[in-house]
Amino acid sequence: MDLVIENVGRRSPTWSEQGAPTDVGDKSLNGFERNALFWNRGEGGFADVGFLTGSNLIEDGRGVAVADFDRDGRLDLVVQNLDKPAALLMSRGTAGNWLQLELEGTTSNRDAVGARAIVRLGAQQQLRQVAAGSGYLAVSSPVLHFGLGDAEVVDSIEIVWPSGTRDRFSDVRANQRLSIRESTR
Secondary structure: OOOOOOOOOOOOOOOOOOOOOOOOOOOOOOOOOOOOOEEEOOOOOEEEOHHHHOOOOOOOEEEEEEEOOOOOOOOEEEEEEOOOOOEEEOOOOOOOEEEEEEEEOOOOOOOOOOOEEEEEEOOEEEEEEOOOOOOOOOOOOOOEEEEEEOOOEEEEEEEEOOOOOEEEEEEEEOOEEEEEEOOOO
16 A cells, blocks of 8 residues: 655645545654755745745655756755655746855865865855765765855955865956966965
8 A cells, every 4th residue: 555645744724625634543743844955044044945936846755965056056956855856946036146066175185175265255254164975875076166145256265175275366356267276384
């Protein structure tokens, strides 16, 4: 007998068509709750926008990876599901300006794992670090992504490599992916 559960998850007004809880027998609702996607409102809080973006899939999502698959400056998602194919969710919304850094170590490890990049825009700064693993059953892109809003030029970029070497760049234009190789000093 196949278990069919409808109207389960955060966006459902009722548990079933009759409004009574669904009888799941000896099963659980684990894996039948809709996925969530949280948007940082920038005010110290988050909002679940899964329903609005169509990413609130009912499949049993187990892992998620983040990357810019079509290199348009908008981050896309791959959701790994249990017993079903992975789902590729392409970001199609309006994007602000962005910058991506693809780092390669020379003295440090070639994949630049542990390297930190600091991007400065006026009084604001953003920090990203290259990681070897980023979650359960999925690994996100090692390319570092920075959202820049309306800024068309980054004041400065500083790369702190695992070896201790520091590379600095000034007045870098937005909306590009830069490949940066660790300097040998």
